[in-house]
Amino acid sequence: MRRLVLVLGDQLSEQIAALKAADKARDVVVMAEVMEEGTYVRHHPKKIALVLSAMRHFAQALEQSGWTVAYSRLDDAQNGQSLCAEVLRRAEEFGAGKVITTRAGEWRVIEAIDALPLEVEVLEDDRFIATHRDFDLWAEGRKALRMEYFYREMRRKTGLLMEEGEPAGGQWNFDHDNRKRAEPDLLRAKPMEFTPDEVTQEVLTLVEARFRGHFGQLRPFSYAVTRGQALRALDHFLRYQLAGFGETQDAMLAGDAFLNHAVLSPYMNLGLLSPREVCDRVAEAYAAGEVPINSAEGFIRQIIGWREYMRGIYFHEGPDYVRRNALGHSRDLPPLYWGAKTDMACMQAAVAQTKALAYAHHIQRLMVTGNFALLAGIDPAQVHEWYLGVYIDAFEWVEAPNTVGMSQFADGGVIASKPYVSSANYINKMSDYCSGCAYDARVKTGAGACPFNLLYWAFLMRHEERFKSNPRMAQMYRTWDRMEAGKRADILAQAEAFLDRMCAGETV
Template sequence: MTCLRLVLGDQLNARHTWFRAVDGNVVYVLMEVRSETDYVRHHAQKVLGIFAAMRRFGDALAKAGHRVEYLRIGDARNRHSFAANLSWLIERCGATRLERMEADEWRVEQALNQAFTASGLPHAVVSAEHFLLERADAAKRMAKKVPRMEFFYRELRRRDGILLEPDGSPRGGQWNYDAENREKWPGEPPAPAWPWQRHDLRALWQEIVDAGVQTLGDPSAKAFGWPLSRREAQAWLRDFVAHRLPHFGRFQDAISEASPTLFHAGLSFALNLKMLHPREVIDAALEAFERGEVALAATEGFVRQILGWREFVRAIYWARMPGYATLNALGAERPLPRWYWDADTKMACLRTAIGQSLALGYAHHIQRLMVTGNFALLAGCDPDEVDAWYLGIYVDAFEWVELPNTRGMSQFADGGVLGSKPYSGSAAYVNRQSDHCKGCHYRHTLRHGERACPLNSLYWHFHVRHRERFGRNPRLAMAYRSWERMDTDERAATLAQAETYLADLDAL
């Protein structure tokens, strides 16, 4: 009897129970396939990183004595889809049984279900043993009504006994220290550099190019920086806890041209490939807190990202797919401006966020939400295009996490499933949180006129055109009151300026 066990590129969980014992009847299968490189145009570093990490993982399994079948992108035998490769591997290995872990993406889950059923072999699907909620439980919690993230998060904190006083109340008296986490970064303390690796992936890059895979962004194959193994990922985690976590909360919402990474963790690539477990990441932060090295507000702010947001968006994804991927509550249909692909815009905030995304395959949360996301929201860009951009450009982008963040949190295309109001901001927000405006071609104080920052008129245009939906939302009441207080000519000039900009977004 031979069992094939499929390991996907984002299932590199070395601590999975599958790998505990060596069994000569089990063959682990990993494959680099065009169906996955081509369903969207990915950042070059994302493809490089996934393939390099998969190869290391396959090698480590073989070294530990497991049987491994690994299909490289350039292998002439490769049929370039999970289903087609599985069917010849079944023949080749004389397989009598198939097993796999749950896939994180709806698309892949459907394809694999079909392939396994079509094989006619007995098969099983097991947990990927990664998330803090099993998938069915996560989806069940969202089945009737999606709770606000804050309540979902508190429940998990109670369930797992995280940051609680002995009586079950939250440590320090508050569940959430977000109010302490909104500072602009003045340049001090210095933002520590991330512990970038210097992997030379030029040979792999050549294989990818020779195979004809189309990518975007800078491959940086000569000095590829992202962690590629569990050991390297653990070193990133230690580095984060020691050097950046102490300031994480305070500057979580800051943006700066002087640092693309500020005090962020840079752990999403390692987490999403499952090289790290979310619980070990949380525990590392909690231990630093207990040792007195990190304040409660920073610790709680970080734990909320992993235990709260990450699990929450996944739960929404599995409760609401496949319909969620087609929602467009605001009827947005403009194409994304061309400069999303080359960063060639006069707006300093967008130029910086897109430029660093193309260079690193990374932008931090506030850049994704309040710079690139905010612009697309205000301009009414088609959420299908916005999704494809986000799904391609970031090394950590997998649909289960990208889609709710983009279509839901950032574009409000889900009509308020994930959040109760859109994350919209004018130039005042960007100026408050960043150092972009002082050197920008546009003037952050102007609503109209030649140098008026486009974010200002687009902000008002967005709220006016969606007044019916948002006008009675108490969280937006202040914005609508400010609009009413503006004199009539000012309002007309602002809306006219927005129309001018909307007529040629490519020119901004």
């Protein structure tokens, strides 16, 4: 009897477990573009186009290699517009009673597949270094699940940047070397861009018609949509950008969206690139003396450290993780996140870049848009849905822990030992945003005071009972206690007035 092999839109690899277990001679690969996946959050049009174009190209590659592929296009008249509806339609069409699939990366999809009235064989996704069991065993009995210690285990397991059992360069982490400001440089290389082919052009036209109201600019579109293109993007990064990646990986420039960031995460998250092959290439570049250790280590840590750790947390903590709200924040996400005018130059730049590119690097996400949402007391569920929707590389298994845990501290400290909050000083130190801002990063209170300065202290006071005894935050509370009482009252009153204006829809 024929079986269906369900391949999801982020499983675009011929090495995916379900394809490796299938029989090319008798099984049918099922792939489906459905409105349900494009609209459960309001995904950026570029993200939708990337996924659909990559799926179509992958389906073509499977057919060329001899697979029978039942592919449902979004505008097919018979399309049931949900994954499960399309699986059931194909099961009836081909007389299949069994489905083989690789475990999805999102609880929502896992639960939907589990509910199918068919025999379903779910295989573990072996594209990752740590299995769910590996992570659970590592986490068992630990008081704190800190990424740094998990990362060291991944280094030992993979052998990446290891020399006779010890970390290359004599230490595990070179983060202290990677905190420099960046200077504008018109000659700095950019991530590789690709001209849309006929398949992609057709997808762009479809997305324009079906997702017109979604936040974000669809064109121009220049992301890789095939494995071949993704490999070229990797080669380009290794040759032109990796060496300079480390020092300025936390820096931000208003006129340079990418600096030396690779923008390879969309391709890894879709399956076009293997995370291990990417890390192997980076390690080889270091071994050949082509890049410094701080760049190689910093990049590899993002993949076998943070990326693997976030997936581990997502599945370890369970389906309710995305709904956690340990700090009780409840304000609505303000219109400025959807492109409404704001006088805060950093927020204006980060959101405008997101709208245009569906991309912002990790510090823009964590210390600008995420920092502001946390300081302002925005509902973390709304923040989570925004990040999941607007970024080209956002899939829930990796996005939710970064947002709910690391950025918004809504998990109560599962990931972070303290909230990632800062005043304007950090943004001013690491970017050029503040130089042209209507607010003054150096002004703490009164006319022209940066909202980040006001909201920082208001946040600390709002959660004083929870954080004052935290050793990493105690110094800031002592600083507050030394302030003159009138100044403290002014700061809190001005912070509250700012939030009132923001919630009333005024430009802030």
